[in-house]
Amino acid sequence: MSTSQAENITMSAGGRYSLATAGARDVIDGAAPLVVRAIGEVPAAAVKAGVFTMSDMGCADGGTSLGMVRAAVGAVRERFGGAVAVVYTDQLRNDFNALVHIVQDVGGDGVHTLFSATSFYDAILPPGSLHLGFSATAMHWLSGKPCDLAAHVHAVGAAGDEREKFAAQARADWQKILLHRAEELAPGGQLVLVVFCIDGRGRYLGNTGGVNMFAQFNALWRRFVDEGAVTEEEYRAMTLPQFYRTVEEFRAPLEGEGAAAQAGLELLEMETRIVPCPFAADFKAHGDAGKFAEAYIPTLRTWSESVFYGALSTARAEGERRAIVDDFYRAYGDAVRSHPAGHAMDYVHAYMRMRKTR
């Protein structure tokens, strides 16, 4: 992939990410027990100089993890008593101005809020300085896309050689993420990672029995080509640099001769969970298809819009590119309005907890 394209992928700015992603907050709230368990197992000897350092990697605007961070800070204060450093991290293109405002109340007596613009594909913190590394709904983003997909927008719809290229990239990226964390963690430090997955029954984000969200994305984008709104080249460029790993793929580098196991990371627990789409749940209660579409489409936009926009030729004027993207989500909204049943962006995650053994 072109690096520049990866760098242009962002979550919605201006705090809109957390407003539109009540589901993502539910996902993180569900991880709070793992976080508290992790804090309970970090050995007191690991917390040098009385400062406990935790990170929230790929935090976007910080709004979805506020509850988890407060729970973690409370648990740390109760167990260790000393100061806590909370390091919010995301890539360089994140909206840090929104982030610092949204999380400003996390700081205060004994709690020091810091920010990093270093990607989790690099070393964020100094070696041995991290006690609890957390990340939710972020590490499905690959460091780049190995190829454009000829017939789909997402690797879940890829086949053959293209699929294998994505799987290989995902393997390399997962190992890279884990090795950087192994380096950052203090001995006895822990990781709680919540990552999109394909579960044991083949389910994944937006594909839990009803309409397949990515198939819908793809069908509409294909239709835009057929109607002449976008070119074949733009169709292919719309390839999400994401991969949903299986439980086996998550586990591989953490077992036996795996690189992460060799670096001292031990997998303590892993389970997959489905967190239901809050907008589809609301629709079941109110039954208003228009209202459903209006609430549902923004949550899809938060994470996909910058990729659709980036796929459009720069030969087009900026306004034209924006208009095509608007048309696309309008078309998705129309599909939801006319046949609302089955639309749902249920979240399917692997919840993992690991520790650094030495």
Place this chain on the structure above:
Amino acid sequence: MSTSQAENITMSAGGRYSLATAGARDVIDGAAPLVVRAIGEVPAAAVKAGVFTMSDMGCADGGTSLGMVRAAVGAVRERFGGAVAVVYTDQLRNDFNALVHIVQDVGGDGVHTLFSATSFYDAILPPGSLHLGFSATAMHWLSGKPCDLAAHVHAVGAAGDEREKFAAQARADWQKILLHRAEELAPGGQLVLVVFCIDGRGRYLGNTGGVNMFAQFNALWRRFVDEGAVTEEEYRAMTLPQFYRTVEEFRAPLEGEGAAAQAGLELLEMETRIVPCPFAADFKAHGDAGKFAEAYIPTLRTWSESVFYGALSTARAEGERRAIVDDFYRAYGDAVRSHPAGHAMDYVHAYMRMRKTR
């Protein structure tokens, strides 16, 4: 003062601060030898776990301190060899999106860049975790203004009770800044603080023998009242929450029973320096008054514009407020164009180095 007004004071956003402030960069480059000296005196035993932590407090967009930070990182790597954490700090309203981009190349192998949105009037870092605290051209900003000035825009033109209120605020604020730093510093850690001052000959920023910049600000702002462009109330509200301390005022809390001395801070060196206005120097070479005004006014705007804007009544439309501010700097530019001789924003700073003795 109203807290909300203090919170609205910002340096220019979008990276314009460092572009317009070549002089501020010269000021910081001049501090590099003190920084290198400080690093040379931090005891190896203070650098626990091999990580050396430095901060740049009040960094704005980070552009003016790039050279100093690189010199510091080099000195740390040479002396200690381990990892370096560089913590850029500024208040919540700073433009962090510009900052993270401007300093992105500071990070890399063994150098970890972090950001804090905590003011230097609060605890930025955990106790005992800082090895070198740096700040330049920032700590003249008070935590608030104790009163509006009836007949000037800056405390340098205040008298009587008003002046005493500002001096008292500056005393309390300086002590607060130092006590927070004493808490943050590891034993043997050092501070290099470069702060606007009034030197032994009564000189201060923009008042080094030629036109007094603040008198010029005040005269023009007064003229705006006389011409009916701004109200008497708006005139008074334009009171910069700044104070230029004398060497004696800087020294007071660091001596004898002073609170900072009691907290373990020792003043190692202090001198005042004048760094000449680069735009006035250019003018001497090229002699073009128009060109001078065009280069000079933006550097005044970077730090004063948000205060002038904030002084204007919110009953005015935003566009009207912007237009008045534009008119004001245009009037200043006209004054420079018609009588360029003597205009200069020479910087007058106290350069201080301190250490935490225990």
